[in-house]
Amino acid sequence: MHLYRAHVLVCAGTNCSLKGHRAVRDALTREIVGRGLGDEIKVVETGCFGLCEQGPTIVVYPEGVLYCRVKAEDVPDLVGIHLLKGRRVDRLMYREPTRPVAVQTVPELDYFRKQVRVVLDNCGVIDPDSLEEYIGHGGYTALARALEDGPARVLAEVKASGLRGRGGAGFPAGLKWEFGAKAPGPIKYVVCNADEGEPGTFKDRLILEGDPHRILEGMAICGFATGARQGYVYIRGEYGLSISRLEHSIRNARELGLLGENIFNSGFSFDVEVRFGAGAYVCGEETALFESLEGKRGEPRIKPPYPTEVGLFGRPTVINNVETLANIPAIVNRGAAWYRSIGTDTCPGTKVFTLTGDIVNEGLIEVPMGMTLREVIYDIGGGIPGGRRFKMAQTGGTSGGCLPESLLDVPMDYDKLAAAGSALGSGALLVMDDTHCIVDVARVFARFFLHESCGQCAPCREGTLQLHHILDRFTAGRGSREDLALLGRLAKTMAGASLCPLGQSVPLSIMTTLKHFEPEYLAHIDDRACPAGTCRPPAGGMKPAAAGNGRRGY
């Protein structure tokens, strides 16, 4: 095996590739070969480092120096100064908002120091297309151990770990697996829910792009523990790179006998097929996903029966989110006690969050459950850009709740966020500064649900339409106090009477904006004014704002 004196890791996640990582990679390779360093320095494309806003990012090892916003023009300096002379290129290094000096290396960054990487352990470290690198980092040892331990011990370990489903509902994964294992019948399925559609969420995409084998290993372990031989990954049709990496990884794993017949000569056989969605948010709901996998409209089924009794093609099915499955290899290898040492009592482990909106470090992070919203936004996220003021944070995506400044110290786990009137959900975190209008944003939430309601049940189909009408009237300066009361009644009806979590969760986002920002609603209704200066209707129902900020709704 050839040893290199330095490795240059280039992030090839979707976000960095949109910022031109290929040009940087090609320039690096050209420059390194051109200077005759091809035998000394290796350029590796990896998954996401997490600092998407700073992309394209690269890390130079062995020192671990992080360079941000790298352009092809910077490459001669990087090679000439860093890789040849051993000095750092100061102008490309990451600067923390709170510290004027450039940060030297990856471990020194506040951004990384507060993170605990279990799920993202390999993301940004290994070449995701290389099965050998995954194995080199301990990959597939958990599957081997599981096959030795037997299904009962694997089940017990996952149950004891306290892992809860990371798709949003937080149901104990071990319990779900146990139901699946106990379900009678010769044919069962494992389904990986990669239909990531919650606005503001892109963790599953980056996990699949950065470490696809971890998901396949997690699925195989689940199949072994529950008695399933066939797995499906249901993934959004829009996730081109995730799809191609997954399919490539499945082929490689089959070639080495890590998927397919008689894995490790254990007698256990398991295979995985990738299926694509065709654009429907509701298919993230597990029973709607089954309908879609069966080639039908993605309309949710009435539960019970639950998927572990009657799931895909009418068979018992264990369905887990990408992030849930990504936790499994670490739990099997390191044990439930280790896992429980991270996070909170009721929510052990870590959570991957995606930071979006008005926050300095937009991107992907993984922290122990129970970290406060304030720590995530300010210590890791770097705070609000441009010296503007925090207005609200929405946890759990568009189906989650909005929290004002007074609730910034809430610990982020399933139970504490629910108690604070919001939801952890998929881990999306949208931060808004005070230049945005809360009513305008609530209308955008409503429009999303209107667009994505599947139309099967009346409370959701009609409710989302009426909600949008009401919020539209508010932003156009035509709302009334009666509308406000109607909004409340409608939300209550939808929460109680909708068939699936889509309709049930619609009120949460909209009603929390009303709960915490009622004066702003009243300004739109009583004064016909938008305090943020965003709402600017065509027919002039709204007074011009005292101080416009250039942002507009539509």
Added chain:
Amino acid sequence: MSVALEKLPSQLREQRLKEVDQVILRHRDRPGALLTILTEIQDLFGYLPEATFKPVAQALGIPVSQIWGVATFYTLFNTRPRGRHMIRLCENAPCHIQGTVAVLEAIQRELGIAPGEDTQDGEWGLELVSCLGICGVAPALMIDDQVYGNVRPEAIPAILDSHR
């Protein structure tokens, strides 16, 4: 614009329908193959021609109405010919607060079409869509299979040009 199958000369139409038969043959024995089959038919024609529904329905043993149901349920499927290049602009909250409105206005200025419409010359179609999962670089849009992030209104003409 993708040419409507019905408007093709009959000989060519027959030929193209044979390609559909190939798609059906490839997938008909897999359970739940309808979405895969429709995706590939759309790849062939740029939309889902009604004339292809009957052979698919017969092969899978399902009513044509079920195909209509599926074809109109998912946002990536079109049941009429659309612009040769489809622009899908995310309109959800993370993109919205980072400036989707201005990007939409720039596209409309450039092409003169509203969401849901296609240009007269059949080159462009515009849709507002839900989250594309690249919110780290909002505002985001897709043109055909290509994704764009951190899109600024002033960049729109150049982005569109690169697909012309």
